[in-house]
Amino acid sequence: MREFIPPATRFVDLPTEFVMKSGGILHGARIAYEDFGRLNAARDNVILILTGLSPDAHAASHPDDPTPGWWEAMLGPGKPIDTDRWYVICVNSLGSCKGSTGPTSLNPGKGGPYRLEFPDLSMEDIADAAAFTVRALGFERLACVIGVSMGGMSALALLARHPDLTRSHINISGATHSLPFSIVIRSLQREAIRFDPHWNQGRYDEESYPQRGMIMARKLGMITYRSAQEWDSRFGRARLDPDRRTGEEPFGLEFEVEGYVEFHAHRFLHCFDPNSYLYLSRCIDRFDLGESCGGTADEALSRLRLEKALVIGVQTDILFPLHQQRQIATGLSASGADVQFLSLESEKGHDAFLVDVDRFGPPVAKFLSVDW
Amino acid sequence: MREFIPPATRFVDLPTEFVMKSGGILHGARIAYEDFGRLNAARDNVILILTGLSPDAHAASHPDDPTPGWWEAMLGPGKPIDTDRWYVICVNSLGSCKGSTGPTSLNPGKGGPYRLEFPDLSMEDIADAAAFTVRALGFERLACVIGVSMGGMSALALLARHPDLTRSHINISGATHSLPFSIVIRSLQREAIRFDPHWNQGRYDEESYPQRGMIMARKLGMITYRSAQEWDSRFGRARLDPDRRTGEEPFGLEFEVEGYVEFHAHRFLHCFDPNSYLYLSRCIDRFDLGESCGGTADEALSRLRLEKALVIGVQTDILFPLHQQRQIATGLSASGADVQFLSLESEKGHDAFLVDVDRFGPPVAKFLSVDW
Numbered sequence: 001m002r003e004f005i006p007p008a009t010r011f012v013d014l015p016t017e018f019v020m021k022s023g024g025i026l027h028g029a030r031i032a033y034e035d036f037g038r039l040n041a042a043r044d045n046v047i048l049i050l051t052g053l054s055p056d057a058h059a060a061s062h063p064d065d066p067t068p069g070w071w072e073a074m075l076g077p078g079k080p081i082d083t084d085r086w087y088v089i090c091v092n093s094l095g096s097c098k099g100s101t102g103p104t105s106l107n108p109g110k111g112g113p114y115r116l117e118f119p120d121l122s123m124e125d126i127a128d129a130a131a132f133t134v135r136a137l138g139f140e141r142l143a144c145v146i147g148v149s150m151g152g153m154s155a156l157a158l159l160a161r162h163p164d165l166t167r168s169h170i171n172i173s174g175a176t177h178s179l180p181f182s183i184v185i186r187s188l189q190r191e192a193i194r195f196d197p198h199w200n201q202g203r204y205d206e207e208s209y210p211q212r213g214m215i216m217a218r219k220l221g222m223i224t225y226r227s228a229q230e231w232d233s234r235f236g237r238a239r240l241d242p243d244r245r246t247g248e249e250p251f252g253l254e255f256e257v258e259g260y261v262e263f264h265a266h267r268f269l270h271c272f273d274p275n276s277y278l279y280l281s282r283c284i285d286r287f288d289l290g291e292s293c294g295g296t297a298d299e300a301l302s303r304l305r306l307e308k309a310l311v312i313g314v315q316t317d318i319l320f321p322l323h324q325q326r327q328i329a330t331g332l333s334a335s336g337a338d339v340q341f342l343s344l345e346s347e348k349g350h351d352a353f354l355v356d357v358d359r360f361g362p363p364v365a366k367f368l369s370v371d372w
Numbered sequence: 373m374r375e376f377i378p379p380a381t382r383f384v385d386l387p388t389e390f391v392m393k394s395g396g397i398l399h400g401a402r403i404a405y406e407d408f409g410r411l412n413a414a415r416d417n418v419i420l421i422l423t424g425l426s427p428d429a430h431a432a433s434h435p436d437d438p439t440p441g442w443w444e445a446m447l448g449p450g451k452p453i454d455t456d457r458w459y460v461i462c463v464n465s466l467g468s469c470k471g472s473t474g475p476t477s478l479n480p481g482k483g484g485p486y487r488l489e490f491p492d493l494s495m496e497d498i499a500d501a502a503a504f505t506v507r508a509l510g511f512e513r514l515a516c517v518i519g520v521s522m523g524g525m526s527a528l529a530l531l532a533r534h535p536d537l538t539r540s541h542i543n544i545s546g547a548t549h550s551l552p553f554s555i556v557i558r559s560l561q562r563e564a565i566r567f568d569p570h571w572n573q574g575r576y577d578e579e580s581y582p583q584r585g586m587i588m589a590r591k592l593g594m595i596t597y598r599s600a601q602e603w604d605s606r607f608g609r610a611r612l613d614p615d616r617r618t619g620e621e622p623f624g625l626e627f628e629v630e631g632y633v634e635f636h637a638h639r640f641l642h643c644f645d646p647n648s649y650l651y652l653s654r655c656i657d658r659f660d661l662g663e664s665c666g667g668t669a670d671e672a673l674s675r676l677r678l679e680k681a682l683v684i685g686v687q688t689d690i691l692f693p694l695h696q697q698r699q700i701a702t703g704l705s706a707s708g709a710d711v712q713f714l715s716l717e718s719e720k721g722h723d724a725f726l727v728d729v730d731r732f733g734p735p736v737a738k739f740l741s742v743d744w
């Protein structure tokens with residue numbers, strides 16, 4: 001099994017027995033993280049970043065690993081999340097294959113990776129593991145928890161379960177629960193992997209690997225990460241150069257946009273473990289902040305104890321549509337927090353926070369720059 | 373190879389040699405159709421219906437086949453397309469598996485079905501075959517050509533290539549060309565079929581059939597046929613009853629919406645031929661009215677010779693989005709035709725014309741009821 005651990009990743013050991021929501025127990029599990037910037041003397045400048053499904057903890061370059069991170073444009077000295085002021089910790093999700101314990105990790109006492117013997121994973125487990133991590137690093141009170149995409153869900157779970165851990169919150173393209181359209185997309189992604197004969201109930205290896213399933217799953221993801229409008233202006237009906245078309249058979253790739261998703265799907269193939277993908281994908285479907293807190297999502301949000309929050313959504317997001325971020329903002333306002341809600345016009349869809357820094361940078365910078 | 377031919381289907385023989393846009397030639401091909409209502413003495417009450425990708429010619433019940441058709445609510449005595457007044461012909465597309473010649477048909481002189489030896493299929497071929505069919509039935513001048521979904525494309529191709537064949541046109545959820553988002557969806561649908569080992573380069577049979585590929589393809593289609601909003605209100609986060617969940621493994625179906633697409637995909641499995649699906653799907657991607665007419669789509673539309681037209685789109689359609697119907701209406705207006713454009717609010721998405729008869733019925737009825 002391949003893990004994909006950036007070179008400067010650090011680790012925090014979870015408790016010897018980490019009890020999960022399902023009742024499953026992880027023995028000797030660990031959480032991967034990276035940190036950026038410097039802790040101040042008052043120890044009150046700590047920000048926690050919770051990621052989407054696939055990113056690792058390497059959110060940005062730093063002296064120990066100068067390669068660009070997945071949020072390079074947003075995080076660093078003088079950037080919107082300014083490491084000249086903030087000490088930032090980015091945590092890799094429990095269940096991932098990028099350093100934190102997950103299905104690719106050794107199953108203690110079994111002599112091999114967990115694979116499908118990894119216990120049922122929930123968003124609450126991801127949140128608890130992240131909360132444990134920052135506490136183990138010595139922080140009981142954070143300045144801000146920033147959650148993007150799936151991280152917007154794990155952040156809400158964290159806020160609900162660890163109400164005094166943070167003063168403020170930035171939720172970007174997040175949601176309190178998954179909606180049927182995105183559930184079906186993820187269900188199809190899992191199906192593509194599960195029905196690839198090479199998946200073999202999770203017992204694949206490098207030689208027999210569910211390559212076709214992973215490519216299909218990633219392509220399916222890609223249709224939900226950006227927007228139709230972006231693809232209209234970017235690709236239109238441009239055809240692939242003949243040398244990039246596949247095969248002689250009449251149904252191979254022909255349009256630029258087909259080549260684009262093919263290229264990115266192949267790139268992803270070697271960056272993520274199929275079993276980890278299944279666990280995290282299912283856990284997104286199942287998350288429901290209301291259910292988790294024994295009521296409605298609005299009630300759960302209204303009980304959170306934040307001083308202030310910034311909630312950002314994108315009008316072209318079809319995966320976590322804008323009304324879900326509006327719900328978060330409205331619910332948080334009812335808690336008495338000072339809440340700012342931004343509906344951005346970007347055509348970059350769900351992935352806008354990764355690429356449309358011109359729109360995301362200024363409000364995040366402003367939120368973080370006022371006096372605290 | 374299975375064909376799926378409704379019992380009352382009739383046939384028109386195409387010319388002994390039917391030359392296709394690609395240069396391919398069909399020998400002894402035929403087109404399936406059904407007719408509804410009665411021809412009047414003046415022979416000026418003829419309407420042609422062109423269908424979406426999968427429907428057959430059985431658009432509605434009639435004395436020879438009382439089973440409900442795919443547009444039952446819209447077509448019949450006293451219905452919006454009123455067979456007390458109109459004589460309606462619905463044509464099954466060339467390349468389909470529902471009566472018209474396609475990949476499942478016998479390849480003359482080869483002793484077996486065409487499969488992938490069926491020539492490259494284009495929307496123009498479908499249009500020409502439909503035009504030939506109504507002429508062979510004795511009609512040189514139709515009252516109206518109605519095209520829905522893919523039929524909205526073949527109708528525009530027909531109008532451009534046979535400009536005097538009809539006085540008027542109703543285009544419902546159609547387009548002058550495919551956009552990148554829908555191209556990728558269809559590309560993935562084809563990929564699901566092509567990479568199913570049972571597809572076997574089109575040489576499957578009932579015993580070894582690309583079932584998984586077809587199920588995946590249909591599920592993928594379903595995420596584009598309705599709207600996320602509809603699924604929100606219809607399914608929300610309701611769970612499947614335990615007895616409808618699949619398997620013991622942790623990633624099986626769990627939500628109602630997953631069961632819904634599973635059920636419909638299995639139903640489709642036994643209603644459409646995989647090779648036919650590939651040919652028609654590819655032909656939708658490739659259609660481009662502008663290219664077809666040696667200019668832009670707007671130019672092609674402005675040259676059509678219609679007296680009047682009704683163009684209807686649905687605000688929640690993500691497959692053939694509303695701006696595509698607006699383009700058709702604007703282009704047709706430039707031709708001097710009397711054009712009415714309707715943007716409907718239905719949450720039923722691309723499939724609204726099949727199910728939201730309350731919204732589609734009245735404008736279609738009104739368009740067809742005024743004096744001609």
